[in-house]
Amino acid sequence: MSHAFPSPEWTDAYKDAVNANAAYREAGKTWTHGAVAFVVEKDAALGLPDDCAMILDVHGGECRATRWVARSVAEAEAPFVIVGRYDRWKDVITGKDDPIKSMMQNKLRLVKGHLPTIIRYVESSRQLVKSASAVDSRWLA
């Protein structure tokens, strides 16, 4: 069953997709630095009146939980926050763009978090985003 991206249902399915990704399990097995949040910026034309976010409680190569929250909650609670427009997220989730390259191009931005840690776990970060491609997604545009 497909889920609209972004939505609470999509966020729930994302947890299962992360845990089904063996490459993430391996790359993230020593990650103990806390939750990561992905923020989708508002786009009224797409029916997204406010910035929305998902928090991924990742630890030791496992996603223990996901939560669909407002951006302010994500920025307050998650040690790492990555922000991007809807179309940028769609491009990395569908595999059109690489998440690390997208950060270099300023399409996705780390707005909170210790960058050297992200760089040490660059493959883990990539696999975390790539896991989303396994979610049966329904796109708003």
Add this chain to the structure above:
Amino acid sequence: MAEVIELAPGASENGLATMLAELVSQNLADKPHKRADFAKLEGRVAIVAEDAGVALTLEFQRGRLIVHDGIVGIPDVTVRAPSDDVMAMSLVELTPRRALPDPRGETMRKVWEGMRSDRIRVHGALLHAPLMLRLTRVMSVH
């Protein structure tokens, strides 16, 4: 003296430029011993992530770093590489005692392999070996 790390006008829209400015800033905060190298760094280093179509110039002025969007001025050293290798260069392992690039390190071996195969091209490194060595120490997260 406190280090100064700043983005030149226009560089804030360059993701790699903002990342490298932040990386240097956090490396110096996390590992104060890197400050001695930063204080001696002088010269321009251009970095081009070819597959991402992104370029920047690091202008070091002995304790001050200005990060420019694109190639600005005449670089002393120019690094051209795929984005994965640009990122890997921040992961180069350093030897414990002298903080030299560790040839036994996994990332260092990948970087050497990239240079041998011409995937990573570094122009001016031999002429500016001290600059390259200090740059590697300051950029490495190790």
